[in-house]
Amino acid sequence: MGCAPDSDDVYLRPSVKTAAKLLVVGHFAVGKTTFVGTLSEIRPLRTEEVMTQAGALVDDLAGTRDKTTTTVAMDFGRLTINDSLVLYLFGAPGQRRFTKLWHDMTRGALGALVLADTRRLSHSFEVMGLLEELNLPYAVAVNDFEGAPVHSLDEVREALDLLDETPLVRCDARHPDSSTRALISLVEYLLSRKTELEHA
Amino acid sequence: MTPRRPEARLVRSYVVTDGRAHPTRNTLDLVTLLIATTDLSLAGLNPEKRRVMEVCRHGSLSLAEVAGHLRLPVSVTKVLVADLMDSGHIVTRAPIPAARPSDTRILQEVLDGLRARL
Ligand SMILES: Nc1nc2c(ncn2[C@@H]2O[C@H](COP(=O)(O)OP(=O)(O)OP(=O)(O)O)[C@@H](O)[C@H]2O)c(=O)[nH]1
Ligand SMILES: [Mg+2]
Numbered sequence: 001m002g003c004a005p006d007s008d009d010v011y012l013r014p015s016v017k018t019a020a021k022l023l024v025v026g027h028f029a030v031g032k033t034t035f036v037g038t039l040s041e042i043r044p045l046r047t048e049e050v051m052t053q054a055g056a057l058v059d060d061l062a063g064t065r066d067k068t069t070t071t072v073a074m075d076f077g078r079l080t081i082n083d084s085l086v087l088y089l090f091g092a093p094g095q096r097r098f099t100k101l102w103h104d105m106t107r108g109a110l111g112a113l114v115l116a117d118t119r120r121l122s123h124s125f126e127v128m129g130l131l132e133e134l135n136l137p138y139a140v141a142v143n144d145f146e147g148a149p150v151h152s153l154d155e156v157r158e159a160l161d162l163l164d165e166t167p168l169v170r171c172d173a174r175h176p177d178s179s180t181r182a183l184i185s186l187v188e189y190l191l192s193r194k195t196e197l198e199h200a
Numbered sequence: 201m202t203p204r205r206p207e208a209r210l211v212r213s214y215v216v217t218d219g220r221a222h223p224t225r226n227t228l229d230l231v232t233l234l235i236a237t238t239d240l241s242l243a244g245l246n247p248e249k250r251r252v253m254e255v256c257r258h259g260s261l262s263l264a265e266v267a268g269h270l271r272l273p274v275s276v277t278k279v280l281v282a283d284l285m286d287s288g289h290i291v292t293r294a295p296i297p298a299a300r301p302s303d304t305r306i307l308q309e310v311l312d313g314l315r316a317r318l
Binding site for chain 2 (some may be wrong): 010011012014016017018019020021042045046047048049050071074076078079080081082085087088090104105107108110176177180181183184187188190191194195198
């Protein structure tokens with residue numbers, strides 16, 4: 001197996017000048033990989049960061065073979081927005097102990113979509129707290145899993161203790177339109193915050 | 201002399217004691233767009249750096265994509281790419297922050313692009 005990608009489609013168009021980055025985050029098995037895979041136009045790639053147990057990044061090849069390290073996987077996908085702009089989606093787990101990874105991942109990110117599962121809403125607190133500390137604005141998308149209790153969005157908003165301004169939508173991460181709509185809610189929100197700041 | 205651990209030399213050159221000491225590395229992000237220059241010889245590059253050049257040779261990619269294709273951790277890829285930037289083998293696209301459109305502009309374009317997909 002060669003290491004060069006085999007298809008021309010994997011490369012960016014020469015006219016692309018800017019890359020934007022949004023994060024797709026949430027707890028274990030909430031649908032992050034599915035969401036990124038549904039929207040990506042390239043075969044979703046998986047990258048790994050190797051961390052020490054204490055959460056420090058390992059950036060040498062010797063360290064990556066060390067048994068005392070742990071690997072954190074991130075999925076990412078790409079959407080061409082127009083001739084000069086591409087959007088990258090990064091799916092990453094929400095554990096607080098990977099602080100260094102979080103700093104790297106959120107640097108330059110425009111915002112985050114938090115995926116939530118009504119069967120375990122409290123599992124979303126950790127990642128929401130992290131985003132708030134890092135000052136990264138977010139929207140929340142509730143994936144309806146089969147057999148999950150049906151709650152109104154108002155109930156979910158209350159249970160998650162969201163700000164009034166935080167967008168909250170339903171989403172099926174397996175479906176492109178539904179996933180696209182969730183991203184649109186996030187981006188509309190990010191844009192409204194920017195324009196508010198500019199006019200403040 | 202046959203090295204007992206063939207990767208030893210490779211490894212030593214990437215050991216980074218202070219992960220942010222390297223100036224070029226500070227500017228590298230997961231979505232920094234990389235382009236390989238075509239006029240420099242690859243002689244003298246170690247195998248890992250050659251693999252980076254091989255992936256980047258056919259078109260531009262983000263740093264995260266290069267890491268994904270090579271199945272290397274992002275942090276290791278950053279070190280390799282930073283070295284390749286120092287030696288002139290790789291350049292980044294739109295390196296001047298001033299040339300970057302404002303976030304508002306980017307968000308508006310992203311929004312338009314997403315709406316057009318529905
Ligand atoms: N019903 C329903 N199932 C979903 C949805 N999104 C994902 N799933 C399913 O949930 C399971 C877990 O999805 P993943 O995308 O692997 O979740 P993840 O967040 O990447 O999981 P980890 O990486 O292990 O934390 C898979 O079987 C998906 O098919 C959704 O919106 N609705
Ligand atoms: Mg996953």
